Amino acid sequence: MRLGFIGTGTITKAVVTGICRFGVPFDRISLSPRNANTAAELATLDERIRVCASNQEVLETSDVVCLAVVPQIAAEVLGELEFDSRHHVVSFIAGISLAELRRLVPQVNRVARAVPLPAVAEGKGSTAICPADEVAKAIFSTLGEAVEVDDECKFDALSAVTATMASFYAVLETQAAWLLEQGLDYSAARAFLSGYCVGLANDAARTGQPFSVMVTQCMTPGGINEQMHTELSRRGAYGLYKDALDGVLKRVRGAA
CATH class of the missing domain: 3.40.50.720 (NAD(P)-binding Rossmann-like Domain)
Structure with missing residues (x-):
């Protein structure tokens, strides 16, 4: 070739x-x-x-x-x-x-x-x-x-999802800043969060399970993962992501 x-x-x-x-x-x-x-x-x-x-x-x-x-x-x-x-x-x-x-x-x-x-x-x-x-x-x-x-409608949707890179790192930066408030230095916070994300990504690639199943598996009843997920859901955090993706998709399709 x-x-x-x-x-x-x-x-x-x-x-x-x-x-x-x-x-x-x-x-x-x-x-x-x-x-x-x-x-x-x-x-x-x-x-x-x-x-x-x-x-x-x-x-x-x-x-x-x-x-x-x-x-x-x-x-x-x-x-x-x-x-x-x-x-x-x-x-x-x-x-x-x-x-x-x-x-x-x-x-x-x-x-x-x-x-x-x-x-x-x-x-x-x-x-x-x-x-x-x-x-x-x-x-x-x-x-x-x-x-x-x-078809290109599906392709455009996948393209729109790639707009989440900056927000992904922004979430990590928010967590790192919070860890700084708890007394950690930035290098330790960044190292921990980077390795933590690698582990989560590895599980996602390895298991092939629906993400909804993985959400449930991470949550012990009454545990801290359930607390965080419930709080973010109550505040509509995940819905904001969907709304933002809808806006990006409109832009992608308008440019095509």
Whole structure:
């Protein structure tokens, strides 16, 4: 497989790093010259990785082309390139629908969208793919969890859920700040909370149980987990999350 990346930012760096670390088979990886420092860094990972002189050279030396530019310049960048029918395009571009992608690269027969997250560099990411795509699945199932969906409404919903990263860390920061008030220093609080989250995530991945079942299993009747869950439920904390996700989904679908 000859892979090419148009755009060399955070997600390209994570994907290429994961490919090299976890043995995704490839014959060559061609990188866009944009963001020269990142491209040069990635080229040191494997002798089969090359930084091209132009985006067009990426196309000429690739069969599978990953699009990783920001949406604001997508039309301009893609409009300057000459694709052909042999190219298999996997787009990481937020807010650019399959219909719009096909309009921008009409020569291409196979187009899919994917939302890889930075943790794919560590083989722990979740990647949504639409529609089902054997090439994208082969890559991202090696780099974590690959979830294929059959229409863009479902894909948009999965994309919306990725908006919870900042709020996840904000909850941890709130807990860390509370621990500081109890006399701990920040490094100890952060270390404890990081390990605590790893344990919870491991249980979620390991058991495959519905989250509702895991909620119940964590709560001893009259215990402190039940107290916390009951208090947050009473105050509508979880409902606020749903409302916020509804707002994000409207924005995602409005941009598509």
